[in-house]
Amino acid sequence: MTAHSHRSPAAAGDAQRRYDVAVVGGGAAGLGGALALTRARRSVLVIDSGAPRNAPADGVHVYPGHEGTPPAQLLATARAEVTGYGGEITTGTVVAAGRRGPGGFRLVLDGGAVVEAARLLVTTGLVDELPPVPGLAERWGRDVLHCPYCHGWEVRDTPIGVLATGPLAVHQALLWRQWSEDVTLFRHTAPEFGDEEYEKLAARGVSVVDGEVTGLEVTGDRLTGVRLAGGRTVPRRALATATRLTARADFLDGLGLKPAEQEVGGQVIGTAIPADPTGATAVPGVWAAGNVTSPTEQVVGSAAAGVRAGAAINADLIAEETGRAVAARRAAGAPPAAADTGAGTGAGEF
Incomplete structure (x- = not known):
């Protein structure tokens, strides 16, 4: 089924829109999954809150072919690719999710709009919860950093500080x-x-x-030092810190799907939705991809995970559709199908 409409989801009380797949979250994972699904001729709606995690960053890094691309530009290009294949994208936040009978899901958006879909792909990402130090949030993604593979090159050979937040601090500094x-x-x-x-x-x-x-010392629009309780300031050009990585998944409570704590090296680093390598969760019909299920994944990995989940969802829909077709054929009294040898059909010819 190909999606060509670009209408907004129905408001409360209107006829509800129905899709093969609703993708909740419009980052790299969500758009990767949507691209795979729209190219598979599925009707797809991407619901995006418009608040990407990497918005403060100057560029996306370690993504071959897109090195240094501004996050907003990367998303705009991916959005155009999805809509080019007939997918729909709407701005909104899913506030509740529930079952719609035995074979689908019903989503309620902020503002009251309702969406129904046969399958869900959850790619809502996570929230970085910073340590309670004044000034960190204002510098986040600029010179208060978390990932050396994302930002290390940009602050190379400068004085770097690492703010300890737990047992992984030594590893982080090294x-x-x-x-x-x-x-x-x-x-x-x-x-x-x-x-x-x-x-x-x-x-x-x-x-x-x-x-x-x-606190931090800032001169002009640039971090210059880290201030200690005794009044001393240590000159630094960048400050790295681990954050608590909390999955954006409260809306899944109605489906009985809850985040689980994630631990690395004896330290709880946050929460995530458990999923298998294809993104399938414990709830049949619901897949998850990207940081919502893999908190430390980078952009390129999240995009790949979205594509894998999209392919798995399409295969699941094909299996269901094939089962219905077989049942309908049997109900119509059709005889069992014989093996086709290809004789007289041109099979094998080019």
């Missing part, structure tokens, strides 16, 4: 050391490190500063 010889680990409120950890840091020339971080 990782950032690859991009600069001047790395300082601020222990902040983290527990005391062990002797082996201090030895590793010393061996790599990473200095450790005790004391709680209370």
Whole structure:
């Protein structure tokens, strides 16, 4: 079934729009899945809140063919590709999701619009919950950073700070050391490190500063230092920090699908919707892809996960449609189909 309409979802009380697949979330994962599905001639609606996680970043990195592309430009191009194949995109936030009979789902958007779909692909991503240090949020994605593979090159060879938030802090500092010889680990409120950890840091020339971080020093529009509780300021050009990665998935409560805590190296890093390698969740008919199910995935991986999920959803729909066709054929009294040898049909000819 090909989607050519670009109407908005029906408002409450109007005739409800029905789709093969509703994609909740319009980032790289959602648009990757939508592209695979629209090219498979499925009717697809992408519901996007318009608040991408990477909006503050100057560019998308480690994405072959798109290195340094501004996030908004990458999304605009992908949106045009999806609508070019007949997909629909609407701005909105899904506030509730439930079953529609035995074979579909009903979504309610903020504002009251209602959407029905045979399958759901959830690609709503996550929210970065920053440590409660004044000034971090204002500099987030600019010179307060989280991923060295995303931002390390841009701050290479500059004084970099790492704000400790848990057991992974030493690993994080050693990782950032690859991009600069001047790395300082601020222990902040983290527990005391062990002797082996201090030895590793010393061996790599990473200095450790005790004391709680209370704010940032900014000159003009640029980070220049990290301020400690005692009043001391340590000059830094960038500050790396881990965030709590919380899945945007509250609307799935009505389907009994809840995020699970994610742990790395003994530290809970956030929550995610459990899913298998194809993106299938514990709820039949619901797939998930991107950061909502894989919190540490980068943009290129999220796009690939969306495509995999889209292909899996299409295969699932084909299996269901084939089952209905077989049942209808049998109900019509058609005899069992004999094997076709291809004789006289031109089979095998070019």
